[in-house]
């Protein structure tokens with residue numbers, strides 16, 4: 001009765017089984033995976049946020065496939081602050097970055113085509129691709145004290161069915177930004193092979209590098225925003241879920257840039273895709289300028305939390321020779337390196353079983369090797385610190 005694309009393995013994995021057992025016994029869970037900012041004790045501008053939803057303009061319906069112009073102008077100002085010019089007529093509002101991915105995939109690819117995605121990276125891509133009848137082909141991010149894209153390795157994976165190269169800037173969970181030299185090379189590959197770049201920039205305002213590990217290596221210049229790419233068709237995605245830490249508002253966007261002809265054709269086709277759904281609710285579109293402004297209050301709080309959690313963690317790791325962490329430049333997560341005497345899955349299951357600590361095993365994110373655990377740096381110290389201490393003590397006791 002059902003489509004093959006929805007034939008997912010639905011049995012709970014061993015980690016969720018272990019969690020369920022613990023919950024049934026009423027035992028506490030120390031969650032190091034919490035990445036919902038609305039649950040992490042930040043001080044939101046509650047009145048501004050709620051008032052923003054009460055615009056009288058919401059009483060009329062004036063559909064526009066691009067989304068309300070005033071909202072797009074506010075997004076354009078956000079980019080202008082970063083020195084990037086984004087004309088509002090090259091922008092589409094969507095209900096989430098995930099929806100923007102679907103628009104991009106629908107625009108670019110036919111069933112059976114493929115998209116190149118970084119590994120390790122965000123597990124949702126698997127589902128987004130399957131739902132759009134696409135294959136994912138992983139290209140490796142390589143780690144040598146910092147994460148790198150090797151454009152030759154990416155190009156070697158391009159075949160007749162490849163429709164796009166996806167970059168995540170900075171990537172989840174590695175925290176690595178795309179460097180200008182890497183982007184220049186990917187633009188050349190995309191242009192030469194007639195494929196597009198899809199750039200996910202949801203975390204791009206959360207930069208940590210120089211403050212946390214100035215010693216590691218001289219930073220190479222990073223891309224400011226892929227929305228300024230002019231050499232290859234580029235679809236840049238972002239939204240309020242991370243910028244203003246408001247995932248519940250379901251408001252995001254897609255920006256089209258690149259050579260004039262491809263850009264124009266992409267916009268014309270996206271207008272029809274967007275017009276088919278007209279998915280953004282009018283009160284949200286009216287609220288966007290004010291909701292986007294609230295980033296000025298929330299981003300500094302999140303950056304301060306992530307930096308101080310990372311600083312605390314580094315202090316703990318300095319006294320623990322068994323667990324290390326990989327370099328990160330941004331985002332909300334950090335990758336821990338554990339002894340490879342057991343698989344990352346086994347570590348994660350044991351953390352829950354013995355200590356009640358929940359951390360994500362690296363294989364959720366397609367790490368090429370074992371011994372990686374991913375934790376969120378969003379939880380307040382009163383949650384993160386005791387959980388991390390339990391985790392580190394457990395590893396010490398086990399090895």
Ligand SMILES: Cc1ncc(COP(=O)(O)O)c(C=O)c1O
Nearest residue numbers: 096097098122172202239241252
């Ligand atoms: C890299 C990345 N892109 C996109 C999203 C989803 O964003 P949205 O809530 O706008 O769909 C996430 C959520 O964690 C993410 O990590």
